[in-house]
Amino acid sequence: MMKPDTIESRLFINNEFVPGKQGKTFKVCNPYNDQEICIVHEAAKEDVDLAVEAAEAAFPHWSNIAAHERAAYMFKFAQFVQREAQQLAELDSMCMGKPVELLKKMDIPACVGVFNYFAGSGYHILGESSLSSPNFLNVSVRQPYGVVGLIIPWNVPMIMFAFKVAPALICGNTVVLKSSEKAPLSSLKLASLIKEAGFPPGVVNVVSGFGDPTGSAIGLHMKIRKISFTGSVATGRKILKMAADSNLKNVSLELGGKSPAIIFEDADLEDAARYTHYSINHNSGQHCQANSRVLVQESIVDEYIEMVKKLMVKVTLGDPADPSTFQGPQVDQKQLAHIQRLIDQGSKDGTLVYGGKRHGTTGAFIEPTILKNVPLDSAAYTEEIFGPVVIVNTFKDEKGVLAEANCTDFGLFSSVYTQNFDRAIRVAKALEAGAVGINCSVPVRAVDMPIGGWKQSGMGKELSLHGLNTYTELKTIFMKYNSDPTSMAVGRWHSGQRVDVNGDGSS
Numbered sequence: 001m002m003k004p005d006t007i008e009s010r011l012f013i014n015n016e017f018v019p020g021k022q023g024k025t026f027k028v029c030n031p032y033n034d035q036e037i038c039i040v041h042e043a044a045k046e047d048v049d050l051a052v053e054a055a056e057a058a059f060p061h062w063s064n065i066a067a068h069e070r071a072a073y074m075f076k077f078a079q080f081v082q083r084e085a086q087q088l089a090e091l092d093s094m095c096m097g098k099p100v101e102l103l104k105k106m107d108i109p110a111c112v113g114v115f116n117y118f119a120g121s122g123y124h125i126l127g128e129s130s131l132s133s134p135n136f137l138n139v140s141v142r143q144p145y146g147v148v149g150l151i152i153p154w155n156v157p158m159i160m161f162a163f164k165v166a167p168a169l170i171c172g173n174t175v176v177l178k179s180s181e182k183a184p185l186s187s188l189k190l191a192s193l194i195k196e197a198g199f200p201p202g203v204v205n206v207v208s209g210f211g212d213p214t215g216s217a218i219g220l221h222m223k224i225r226k227i228s229f230t231g232s233v234a235t236g237r238k239i240l241k242m243a244a245d246s247n248l249k250n251v252s253l254e255l256g257g258k259s260p261a262i263i264f265e266d267a268d269l270e271d272a273a274r275y276t277h278y279s280i281n282h283n284s285g286q287h288c289q290a291n292s293r294v295l296v297q298e299s300i301v302d303e304y305i306e307m308v309k310k311l312m313v314k315v316t317l318g319d320p321a322d323p324s325t326f327q328g329p330q331v332d333q334k335q336l337a338h339i340q341r342l343i344d345q346g347s348k349d350g351t352l353v354y355g356g357k358r359h360g361t362t363g364a365f366i367e368p369t370i371l372k373n374v375p376l377d378s379a380a381y382t383e384e385i386f387g388p389v390v391i392v393n394t395f396k397d398e399k400g401v402l403a404e405a406n407c408t409d410f411g412l413f414s415s416v417y418t419q420n421f422d423r424a425i426r427v428a429k430a431l432e433a434g435a436v437g438i439n440c441s442v443p444v445r446a447v448d449m450p451i452g453g454w455k456q457s458g459m460g461k462e463l464s465l466h467g468l469n470t471y472t473e474l475k476t477i478f479m480k481y482n483s484d485p486t487s488m489a490v491g492r493w494h495s496g497q498r499v500d501v502n503g504d505g506s507s
Helices: 045-064 067-083 085-096 100-119 157-170 185-196 211-219 233-245 269-285 298-313 333-349 398-405 421-430 464-469 485-491
Strands: 011-013 016-018 025-030 035-041 136-144 147-151 174-178 204-207 226-230 250-254 259-263 291-297 351-354 369-372 389-395 413-417 435-438 472-480
Touching: 011 045, 011 185, 016 185, 025 085, 035 185, 045 136, 045 147, 045 174, 045 204, 045 211, 067 085, 067 100, 067 157, 067 185, 085 100, 085 157, 085 185, 100 157, 147 157, 147 211, 157 174, 157 185, 157 226, 157 464, 174 211, 185 204, 211 233, 226 233, 233 250, 259 269, 259 398, 269 291, 269 298, 269 389, 269 413, 291 298, 291 398, 298 351, 298 369, 298 389, 333 351, 333 369, 333 389, 389 398, 398 421, 413 421, 421 435
Parallel strands: 147 174, 147 226, 174 204, 226 250, 259 291, 259 413, 291 389, 369 389, 413 435
Antiparallel strands: 011 016, 011 204, 025 035, 136 472, 351 369
């Protein structure tokens, strides 16, 4: 693993690494052994102001160069991410516990792929045109907001960096990104690669810190026109309030999940067990789309649970740097305590089938856990656990299971397992979620398909051309090409009413 004196921990503003103006710092610790990794500089309001000023100064040039020129910087950056895969994986692993090998197989390719996709989509930032109004050529165009604020979570920092920075940049925006205080190091390493790739100063700025003051300074800033946030529902509400209290900046949110998987008795049970197990156990369950509720038809529930238990028994918990480790620690002791509290509540309200305890005495490890028959009003059922804990409940028929699947305030991802095509489509249509997997579970994603939440799981979309449009304002331009004054009438709503063009009662 990297040595502390080789890790960049300062703020990245205007293409330079600088200490925070107030000299405040915070510790980042390794959840595997609870040892300090390094001290990171905390951004105060003054630092955010400087980052915004740098981004604002860079915007006119960056937004006016050709799309393929912006893309060239992004393609080059993606190459550097591949080159530095080992270091980047080690940094995230040390911060949040994900195994290094899993990071290299999943997070690095995802980061590279997203940057390459959006770099290649620069000439797809398109409006519309219309000749439907006589004597007018009307067009709509998409233009960048200007300075955008991006706030990313700790569970998949490199993926979230790419999800937000790549589309924002190719659209011509400049950015101020705040990483999570729990996992800030890979974002700073990525910032160094931004500079190496030759991005002009101020185009990308990266600050580290807590929700207050750093996140608040971004949320309330009057010169930030757009903000994109991924994290908890509670913080999402605060972001919306800050947007309303400042300049009514446009807001996109991807928030929590309590994603159900529905397994019908005709499903390929081995596949269903394997996919739902991986969904809840990879990344130590620290994934907002994970199938944390599995609803299984009564006749097959015992067989399903036995299959999942056999898979969980094989899970290797340990050092994230060890290639044989599948499940690392949770991100910190606070998260461990949160998970344990909800496991204890679920055990009390329902039945603990497997696991349920802390693993070892050092580090933030929790055993893979199965809870069964947890009532819908239990805190374990309603709150996002964000750990390797699955609730297995049973159902009798399609109508009843759909009611339970949709009973939470979340709507991020859902799965349905069945060999009946008609039922698969019918259930997918009825599920209240931004994405549905048929005979599959997360992690599954296509970069050219949008993702995003329904209900309290968020607003707005990421990935695909829908995610691209998230970072542009839409403007309509009316172009009159006939000097006949009567043609002014077409500029009015076509309501069937006569228009007084001459101002004398005639038309």
